[in-house]
Amino acid sequence: MVERMVSLSVGIMLATSLLHALPEAFESKADNHTLFAVLLGGLLAFFVLEKFAILRHSHHHEDDGHGHHHGHDKKEAGKAGWMILVGDGLHNFTDGILIAAAFLADPHLGLITGLAIIVHEIPQEIGDFIVLLNAGxxxxxxxxxxxxxxxxxxxxxxxxxxxxxxxxxxxxxxxVFASSGFIYIAVSDLMPQMQRRATLRETIPQILLIGAGVAIVLFLTRHAHHH
Structure with a gap:
């Protein structure tokens, strides 16, 4: 079920960014060169943030030969759990701001952006829950x-x-900053997860669900333009 949600969220996040949010931003009176600079800056910012997250999550295991005292890694896992909570809280706070911006730009864009975030958050929250349990x-x-x-x-x-x-x-x-986040998460995080399941039997549902995600956004966008 989680794998299916990942595939669907890739389609929704990429379509929301490339077919709705970015066109909305570039059709405004804002300077196009500045918007592209924000897009580049956003992609690099998410890369750096992910680097810190990876460094934060890498910790030793008990009896790994590094000579830590017994219980060291349990304590480290507990620290990782708290850091995940802080990171997740900031991430959700930012998501709230992005949804508000989308709603102010266009109520239909707000709904689609909210949908993209919700679909992506479900598997992420399940993963965070498991990590917290492992952290004690x-x-x-x-x-x-x-x-x-x-x-x-x-x-x-x-x-x-x-x-x-x-x-x-x-x-x-x-x-544009929100779109850079959606594109980065879809391309660097979610798609590599999907690539690990390389059999034809697993690939066909992935492609169909990505297509379904794109179709949902296209349907909602066209519905918005008819009203």
């Missing part, structure tokens, strides 16, 4: 902390709505 959190604590992190999207959404409403000229740049 109880099921209840892992669930509660994950829920608190998810609510950061609401805080970001409210802040984004009231802040960007006063500075509408910033919305195209926020949309």
């Amino acid at each position: 959190f109880s099921r209840t604590r892992a669930y509660v902390y994950n829920l608190i992190c998810s609510l950061m999207a609401v805080v970001g959404g409210l802040l984004g709505y009231f802040t960007l409403e006063r500075g509408m000229e910033w919305i195209p740049y926020v949309l």
Whole structure:
């Protein structure tokens, strides 16, 4: 089920970025060269953020020959759990701002952006929940902390709505930055996961689900243009 969600989210995220959010931004009065610079900066920023996340998550295992005292790695896993929560909270807070920007630009774009984020978040939240359990959190604590992190999207959404409403000229740049995140996540994170399942039996559903994701965005976009 998680693998299916990953394939669907690739289609939705790429289509939302390339067929809806980026055209919306470039059709605005914003300078095209600046928008492309924001797109480049966004892609590089997400690359750097992911580098820090990878460095943060790499830790030793017990009895790995590094001579740590017993219990060292359990403590390190606990630290990793807290760092994941902080990172996830900031990520959700940013998602809230991006959804607010999309809604202010075009309510239909807001709905599609929200859908893209939700579809991507489901497998990610499941993964985070498992990591928290491995880090020594109880099921209840892992669930509660994950829920608190998810609510950061609401805080970001409210802040984004009231802040960007006063500075509408910033919305195209926020949309481009959001698109750079969607494209980076789809191409560098989700697609490599899918490439590990290389058999024809696994590839055909992946392609169909990517197509379904694109079709959903196209349907919603055309529906928006008819109203």
